[in-house]
Amino acid sequence: MNAQRPEPVQVVKERRDRALSALVQGVPYISFLGIVFDRKGDELTAILPYREAHIGNPDLPALHGGATASFLEVTAIIGLGWAILWEEIESGRIDPTTIGPATLPRLPKTIDFTVDYLRTGLPRDAYARARVNRSGRRYASVHVEAWQDNRARLFAQATGHFLMPSRD
Amino acid sequence: MEEWNALAKLWGLRGNAPVKINQSKQLEERLAMEIDRVARELIESLPFSRALGMRLEEIEPGRTVLSMPYDERLVGDPRTGVIHGGAVSALMDTTAGATVMARPDGTGITATIDLRIDYMRPARPGQRLTCEAHCYHATRSVAFVRAVTRDEEDSDVPVATAVGAFTFERKETGE
Numbered sequence: 001m002n003a004q005r006p007e008p009v010q011v012v013k014e015r016r017d018r019a020l021s022a023l024v025q026g027v028p029y030i031s032f033l034g035i036v037f038d039r040k041g042d043e044l045t046a047i048l049p050y051r052e053a054h055i056g057n058p059d060l061p062a063l064h065g066g067a068t069a070s071f072l073e074v075t076a077i078i079g080l081g082w083a084i085l086w087e088e089i090e091s092g093r094i095d096p097t098t099i100g101p102a103t104l105p106r107l108p109k110t111i112d113f114t115v116d117y118l119r120t121g122l123p124r125d126a127y128a129r130a131r132v133n134r135s136g137r138r139y140a141s142v143h144v145e146a147w148q149d150n151r152a153r154l155f156a157q158a159t160g161h162f163l164m165p166s167r168d
Numbered sequence: 169m170e171e172w173n174a175l176a177k178l179w180g181l182r183g184n185a186p187v188k189i190n191q192s193k194q195l196e197e198r199l200a201m202e203i204d205r206v207a208r209e210l211i212e213s214l215p216f217s218r219a220l221g222m223r224l225e226e227i228e229p230g231r232t233v234l235s236m237p238y239d240e241r242l243v244g245d246p247r248t249g250v251i252h253g254g255a256v257s258a259l260m261d262t263t264a265g266a267t268v269m270a271r272p273d274g275t276g277i278t279a280t281i282d283l284r285i286d287y288m289r290p291a292r293p294g295q296r297l298t299c300e301a302h303c304y305h306a307t308r309s310v311a312f313v314r315a316v317t318r319d320e321e322d323s324d325v326p327v328a329t330a331v332g333a334f335t336f337e338r339k340e341t342g343e
Binding site for chain 1: 213214215216217218219220240241242243244245246247251252253254255257258259260261262265279280281282283284285286287290
């Protein structure tokens with residue numbers, strides 16, 4: 001048997017983290033909101049650390065619906081972009097050591113986005129995960145769930161359709 | 169929110185006979201200015217709206233216009249400089265919500281139930297976005313809103329359109 005030795009774990013992790021960071025750091029609006037991503041294998045969790053600037057109603061106080069919508073849309077686009085990038089990198093089509101704005105695949109474009117506001121967004125950190133329900137050659141459908149204290153108690157969810165970046 | 173109540177009261181004043189009939193044009197103008205001031209202070213006091221630089225352009229019962237300047241920090245696609253859809257959503261949600269809050273027959277309290285946004289075309293980099301929202305119907309507990317966002321381009325095609333449902337509390341009548 002001449003099985004290939006698996007790559008050292010650090011090499012794999014470093015490659016994937018670098019790719020994710022290139023994808024996220026290119027988008028100014030993500031830094032503006034302070035959103036960060038936690039990666040476990042190919043699964044991403046988006047984190048929106050609480051900031052006073054995210055408040056909509058200072059009397060309650062509650063997160064602004066627009067901050068919540070933005071958080072969900074960022075999570076959906078990066079979730080989908082990451083799924084595309086993951087394929088490209090793991091198949092060797094993109095070399096992650098040279099990854100940069102020029103070599104990154106283009107991000108998907110939002111066609112439509114529907115947000116359900118289920119509960120008041122509390123003034124604390126929020127988390128979100130995207131699930132790509134369908135990813136075709138041209139269109140993709142993505143669902144996002146966001147929660148704060150309890151994973152099962154969503155405070156918002158969204159579904160969006162996206163135009164896939166052309167592959168050339 | 170008390171301030172929205174005050175706004176609804178001002179609407180009432182404008183619509184009611186004592187002020188409307190045969191009073192000076194000056195009074196009507198002063199009232200309009202007062203309504204504008206209350207609404208502007210309210211919208212621009214919301215921290216997230218302020219962070220995005222939103223500005224009240226026009227307000228009247230059932231219709232609100234808000235705008236947001238182009239800002240490089242709000243860019244979603246660095247290759248094109250196009251504003252992120254999330255920032256457009258925030259403008260639409262704020263404008264739609266303000267339209268519901270400013271209804272003279274409501275208590276000024278609302279929350280978004282759902283909001284769907286269709287993106288027709290990318291917003292031109294460098295241009296101010298303007299959102300116009302109409303609250304076209306309200307039942308005892310739900311208000312329905314439509315909104316359209318345009319950039320400065322002279323185009324029939326808007327940047328985005330939205331439809332949303334908002335919670336609504338009708339003001340007790342007979343007070």
